[in-house]
Amino acid sequence: MTAAATHHYTTTGLDNRKIAIWAFIGSECMLFTSLISTYMIYKGRSVVGPFPHRPWTDPTTGQTLPPILDIPVTSASTFVLLMSSLFMVLALAAVQNKNLPKHTRGDRILGSSKLWLWATALAGATFLGFQAYEFTSFVHEGLTIKTNLFGSTFFTLTGFHGAHVTAGVLWLVTLLAIDYRRGLTPRDAMNVDLAALYWHFVDVIWIVIFTLIYLLQ
Amino acid sequence: MDTHSTSHLSDSAEAHAHAPHAEEHKHPTWSTYWKVALILFFITVGEVWAYYIPSFVASRAFVPSLLTMSAAKFIIVVMFYMHLKYDHRLFRVLFTGPLLIAGLTLISLLFLFGHLIIKL
Numbered sequence: 341m342t343a344a345a346t347h348h349y350t351t352t353g354l355d356n357r358k359i360a361i362w363a364f365i366g367s368e369c370m371l372f373t374s375l376i377s378t379y380m381i382y383k384g385r386s387v388v389g390p391f392p393h394r395p396w397t398d399p400t401t402g403q404t405l406p407p408i409l410d411i412p413v414t415s416a417s418t419f420v421l422l423m424s425s426l427f428m429v430l431a432l433a434a435v436q437n438k439n440l441p442k443h444t445r446g447d448r449i450l451g452s453s454k455l456w457l458w459a460t461a462l463a464g465a466t467f468l469g470f471q472a473y474e475f476t477s478f479v480h481e482g483l484t485i486k487t488n489l490f491g492s493t494f495f496t497l498t499g500f501h502g503a504h505v506t507a508g509v510l511w512l513v514t515l516l517a518i519d520y521r522r523g524l525t526p527r528d529a530m531n532v533d534l535a536a537l538y539w540h541f542v543d544v545i546w547i548v549i550f551t552l553i554y555l556l557q
Numbered sequence: 558m559d560t561h562s563t564s565h566l567s568d569s570a571e572a573h574a575h576a577p578h579a580e581e582h583k584h585p586t587w588s589t590y591w592k593v594a595l596i597l598f599f600i601t602v603g604e605v606w607a608y609y610i611p612s613f614v615a616s617r618a619f620v621p622s623l624l625t626m627s628a629a630k631f632i633i634v635v636m637f638y639m640h641l642k643y644d645h646r647l648f649r650v651l652f653t654g655p656l657l658i659a660g661l662t663l664i665s666l667l668f669l670f671g672h673l674i675i676k677l
Contacts (some may be wrong), residue, residue, distance in 0.1 A: 347571045353646075354645055354647060358648070359585055359647070359648075359651070360646075362648045362652055363651050365651075365652060366651050366652055366654060366655035366656070367655065369656050369659050370655050370658065370659045370662075372659075373659035373660075373662060373663050376663065377662065377663045377667075378670060380663070380667060381666055381667070381668075381670045381672065383672070402634045411605065411608060415601070415605045415676070416636060418601060419598070419601060422598065422601060423594065424598050425594075425597075425634060425638050426590060426593075426594040426638075427639070429590045429621070429638050430587065430590060433584070433587060433590070434585075438597070446608040450587055473581075512649060520629055522598070536638075536639075537639055539640045540634055540635070540638045543634060543660070544630075544631050544635060544639075545633050547630045547631050548631065548633065549629055550604075550628070551604065551624065551627035552627075552628075554608075555604055555605070555608050556620060556623060557614060
């Protein structure tokens with residue numbers, strides 16, 4: 341196979357896979373903006389509780405209950421997702437530098453693509469665990485996708501994001517499988533770079549969601 | 558950990574690995590990635606801290622400061638972790654183009670539904 345065929349160069353001199361992933365990320369920006377817009381438009385317009393930032397009265401018991409969003413838990417999951425982005429860039433750097441001699445223990449740790457891919461996948465899975473916990477507790481507290489406008493827009497937006505994180509974790513697992521089977525080399529750096537771009541995009545979307553939904557009252 | 562040797566390792570390897578590719582430039586070193594993570598962590602701590610100060614939440618500065626911190630994190634991740642600062646400008650166009658359209662759509666919808674009001 342020729343070098344050009346291997347690297348999928350275009351007339352711009354750019355790799356077509358990288359152009360494709362950036363175009364895909366651009367389109368995903370629009371998808372998430374439509375979901376965020378819907379949430380923002382309906383924000384504060386729910387007629388019945390639970391509400392995200394203010395106390396509400398349960399009509400069946402007459403009991404006043406606190407706001408439903410759990411900021412400490414979500415802050416922890418946000419921290420985990422931010423750290424996963426660090427692990428991802430370290431995984432990419434490890435693959436790019438695979439052929440270089442590792443002189444120190446630090447070099448060997450930083451140069452282990454398996455370690456950083458595992459760390460990223462586990463951080464992603466942990467984030468999903470936090471989301472599953474949050475969704476379950478919301479349902480137990482009486483908030484479902486059908487309860488009110490907040491429930492509908494919240495579950496749709498965060499559910500879509502969670503689905504993207506799940507796809508990212510599966511992508512990372514396939515990279516790990518390749519790494520265990522034949523080892524990722526600098527020739528595979530572009531494949532890891534594409535996964536990394538997707539993963540960071542999922543992270544930046546969460547940065548926006550965390551501020552607009554959880555922190556802004 | 559030998560930071561100097563790892564940084565040197567990163568620089569030389571990336572320069573070697575990326576030389577033939579037109580779109581790829583020198584990426585940041587490992588130490589830059591750690592520093593960026595630390596900055597992201599502190600901004601997130603700042604955001605959550607602001608949320609728990611009732612007087613600040615009630616003030617006019619709350620929303621702009623949270624949006625600024627969020628935008629800063631967004632830009633830092635895109636520039637340093639997604640390498641948009643270092644990569645070909647076509648990638649910047651592919652990302653910022655739809656992002657601008659999306660942002661304008663969001664702002665327009667907020668105006669349309671009365672969430673943003675300009676007092677004349």
